[in-house]
Amino acid sequence: MLQDKGLSESEEAFRAPGPALGEASAANAPEPALAAPGLSGAALGSPPGPGADVAAAAAEQTIENIKVGLHEKELWKKFHEAGTEMIITKAGRRMFPSYKVKVTGMNPKTKYILLIDIVPADDHRYKFCDNKWMVAGKAEPAMPGRLYVHPDSPATGAHWMRQLVSFQKLKLTNNHLDPFGHIILNSMHKYQPRLHIVKADENNAFGSKNTAFCTHVFPETSFISVTSYQNHKITQLKIENNPFAKGFRGSDDSDLRVARLQSKEYPVISKSIMRQRLISPQLSATPDVGPLLGTHQALQHYQHENGAHSQLAEPQDLPLSTFPAQRDSSLFYHCLKRRDGARHLDLPCKRSYLEAPSSVGEDHYFRSPPPYDQQMLSPSYCSEVTPREACMYSGSGPEIAGVSGVDDLPPPPLSCNMWTSVSPYTSYSVQTMETVPYQPFPTHFTATTMMPRLPTLSAQSSQPPGNAHFSVYNQLSQSQVRERGPSASFPRERGLPPGCERKPPSPHLNAANEFLYSQTFSLSRESSLQYHSGMGTVENWTDG
DNA sequence: TCCACTCGCACATTTGAACTGC
DNA sequence: AGCAGTTCAAATGTGCGAGTGG
Secondary structure, rough: HHHHHHHHHHHOOOOOOOOOOOOOOOHHHOOOOOOOOOHHHHHHHHOOOOOHHHHHHHHHHHHHHHHEEOOHHHHHHHHHHHHHHHEOOOEEEEEEOOOEEEEEOOOOOOOOEOOOOOEEEEEEEEEEEEEEEEEEEEEOOOOOOOOOEEOOOOHHHHHHHOOOOEOOOOOOEEOOOOOOOEEOOOOOEEEEEEEEEEOOOOOOOOOOOEEEEEOOOOHHOEEEEEEOOOOOOHHHHHHHHHHHHHHHOOOOOHHHHHHHHHHHOOOOHHHHHHHHHHHHHHHHHHOOOOOOHHHHHHHHHHHHHHHHHHHHOHHHHHHOOOOOOHHHHHHOOOOOOOOOOOOOOOOOOOOOOOOOOOOOOOHHHHOOOOHHHHHHHHHHHHOOOOOOOOOOOOOOOOHOOOOOOOOOOOOOOOOOOOOOOOOOOOOHHHOOOOOOOOOOOOOHHOOOOOOOOOOOOOOOOOOOOOOEEEEOOOOOOOOOOOOOOOOOOOOOOOOOOOOOOOOOOOOHHHHHHHHHHHOOOOOOOHHHEEEEEEEEOOHHHHHO
């Protein structure tokens, strides 16, 4: 309940009146999101007393204080009301609206890693029938879960807070064997993107002990993946709002005239939509119902869970939602390069923002950045982060042999992919962890990375409805995590910096991946879990 | 027959190299 | 020579619609 309040306020603080980001400043920000159960007071940060030193001030900016505002929330809501659909293709398709956030409350000098994953929102397969989405059966086995790490990662809080953080280059695919690191989804399934903010440790890595993280979920970003648009409203919204689809916008008077007759809500309608409506009288004759909202079963499902959760005061008391044994997997999608002499994970695929001419170095931080609302009004400040290519692993891992903490680990994996189990988008239940036997993925999901003695998380299928338990695996046998051989060489992405070759996953990344999902990133669908902050401790991290 | 899916197409934006002028 | 602004073509993103296959 308390968490509900905090979450809603947090969301509200960033609510935008229009398509742009909200105007709330950090000063107006609500109280921080609640910490994960088990967080100590020290972890949360004590209020600085008189004469508090810098360290105490820095302690205030713990990961729990980080606020994330969804950019173009109103646009997202428009799509959400109509039932967002995202095209997935074999080659990979970007999301639209793209996932962009404004982050505040970070420690300017602390380095963070921002990443996104997309998890099943439920265990249903959907079909579009009678102009609305309906449950069409049980979900297919979850695709290998992959993480999209923002190419700037790791970067300082000052960097992340300076401008919008854009994940617009994230691509979705339905190709189970996708070699490009795109996020793999099943068509006609509902998904929920999640943003994770992980505090990088002193080695620009994460996954070590006491790694702090928080997860942010915006319910309006949930969507149903499709191979072609089902709902003409969504098509229309995409055409109207996506600059790449301008070519499909109708402009002549006749179109507009007919459009006005057809819909007051969406006055502009494209020629193609008109064709579609003329060809499919069923569509135009059927009253428009927000498919997602109108998906009776899905809605009931949500309401049920919301109601159940609302009776609970503590996060750990949250009921566990039902999920089949969805064995999602995770892949860190990033470019790795080892700095000379550096014995830690680096993520140098990103062009150093400190080197970028337009960047503001850390030493510039104290130059009084403009207030948040001014940032929003300033085009330069509102501009997206410099697009950068996220890189994919390839080849083997000798180059990372010197990475910190790796010495104690077995030889680096040869796989370009790494799979660990990923919890579905379900209830938070760190208090109810159990250990269950590891169940390997189907063959095409079994590319794994050797990460012995690292906790792994999965949903337990045997739980009764409303009780999904997540389990930590402290040990994976080598056969269980056996990976397939190195992937075929991947075409070099356009614009990839010459020095930014695709590299195999660093054990640190592997560890981090495991870490993420061992730290119960899985969230409830209900509002209390739309914004969650936590801090985890991983034991036996480098215990080789 | 139905429907999810693939592929090629036209049209749009984005990007970066080449060019020009100061 | 160096810099800034402009131009242009290639790359890329997008939805459409015909075709395919289960």
